[in-house]
Amino acid sequence: MKNPREKKINTRTFILLFFLFLWLGVVVLRLFELQVINHKNFKAEVLRQNHDVEDIIPQRGTIFDRSGTILARSLPRPSIFYYPPRDESLESHRTKINKLKRILSLSSNSLNSIYSRIEKGKTFIWIKRKVEPELAERVKELHLNGIHFDTENKRFYPQGKRAAQLIGHVNIDDRGQSGIEYRYNSILAGEKGKRLILKDAKHREYRFETLKDPEPGKDLILTIDETVQYIAEKELAKAMKETQALWGTVIIAHPSTGEILAMASHPTFNLNVPPRNVSSMERNRAIHHTFDPGSTFKIVTASAALENKCVRLRDRFDCTQGKIEVPGKTVWDHKKMGILTFPEVIIHSSNVGTIQIGERIGEDNLHAMIKAYGFGEKSGIDLPAEERGIFRPIENWTDISVYSLSIGYEISITAVQMLQAISTVANGGIVTSPRVVKKIRMSSGDQLDTNLQFRRVISKETAQTLSQILENVVLRGTGTQARIDGYRVAGKTGTAQKFDRSIGRYSNKIHTASFAGFVPVENPALAIVVVIDEPKGLFYGGDVAAPVFQAIAAQTLRYLQLPKDEPFQKAIMTARVRSAEAR
């Protein structure tokens, strides 16, 4: 039998354990209620108070040239915005914004827009987006109530104006507006993701859950070579300065692959600081502008003549008068040339001789050849807003169309179409679509552009004969200023009168000078087109455009270390420093 003391202890122990288990039971029940019964509601409540769902903005892809030089990249920049505190007066808001005016160089238009938004009671107002970090720091130091900062990506073009029209630019929201930035916007931009951020009582972020992975913008590797582009732009700018021309363009390509190595336009601009009248400067003259080709088009006429066997190389044409009558007009040569063989007609660019050749070719054959070369159609280059040019259907031809077209009138073409034509001859009669993007870099590896299209335009024999004729144009014809020591160059000059709307006919005062050529003739590595519009002073293609071709081709061949066609010395390619006496 238990004594009373033991009994008392047992009772107390029992009571203690009872309350302890009761407490535990209550805790467990409460936990059950919180974690199981009301889990959904409480989780929703907690999430509502302590979490944020924010967009994960993918970084826009970088654009590289073919050797990996950065041409465009997005970099983080602070943006400044204003949450107007509700308890402040309008005057107080204005005072605060005025303090930022000088630091951020806010224009009066921007200020008025900000004030107007404050007056309308807007709760979120951008002050200035994508500013330099130093400026943002200066604003932070002011500790202004309601001024906040966010980080956005700003497009930066390390090379400034290099290939400006080709690369294009983006707007403030990073959407491509022109050039490659526009054409490949969806690939460069990627897709936004979503992220859940959990915050503690002090609003410190302690946990992140990615609800949707962002798809980062993919990088683009262009076919453009930055150095070749630099050479083209430098020489084009030099020619533009010398000739005081209206505009000019240069395209350099690999004839066999269609890869564009350079595409320069003038006038140009710095992509980092686009001028106000950017719309006129951002026109890519190589694809957005059409012109009458003039004598460079004789390549097509000669192709039609050879391909359709309308002429033999020894056929002679009477060009002694220096002029020829066609229905309703007289066409002149730039000088009297005597009796010329078929190649000589092209070599000396005789309009009189070419019109006689055109007559032999006939409308149908000439029309078919122009279509075969792709004139009047887009070349398919991967750039936006390419012009088709103007080439009327044969039903709309007049009595003189066959003569006009033979010498490059009654047709309007783009420089890239001319490049297609000269590349066809260089490439043994086969044409390839031109392109500016070589690869798309993806996380799973590079995606190559395999959608290359090859098409035969003229036979290999015709192309070879034409190459020889065009080589002679440079050796002893109108294109002698395109000659490069040690290399075999082929090409054709063009000087087209421009249509003057004020007098309603072609003017003999304003011209478009052009040169289309390739080098080396044997196994061509470069096809180049130069177009210079309305040069002042000298205006012949051979005087204005051919020297630009020569300067660009010579430097590019050296840069590419392409050996000369003549025998070479046995030594490593090197630049020997001249002796002091030699200087």
Add this chain to the structure above:
Amino acid sequence: MVSKKFTKKQIAMGILCMLFVITLLTFYIWHQAESIRLGYQSRKLEEDITSIKKDIEQLEAERASLLSLERVEEIARHKLGMRPPEEEQIAYHESATQKKKEDR
């Protein structure tokens, strides 16, 4: 009323059970606290990595800008007094010539 007498063994078991539950709860709370601490640490490291990556990208872009060909040519010509080699100063190695032909 007859009260049940707990043996020492039963009391010890009870205390052990309580200790176990308390340990379990303590571990749970510690685990939660540690998860949050690691969360902060992880977040900071992620931010550091992102920041360093951005710095690298920024520096790469700056390098590209500093190596822009206009700038290089300007320095070469005007500061260093350099000029392009004359034609007669350039020679091609035969094997390089062959390689270039093959590349084409």
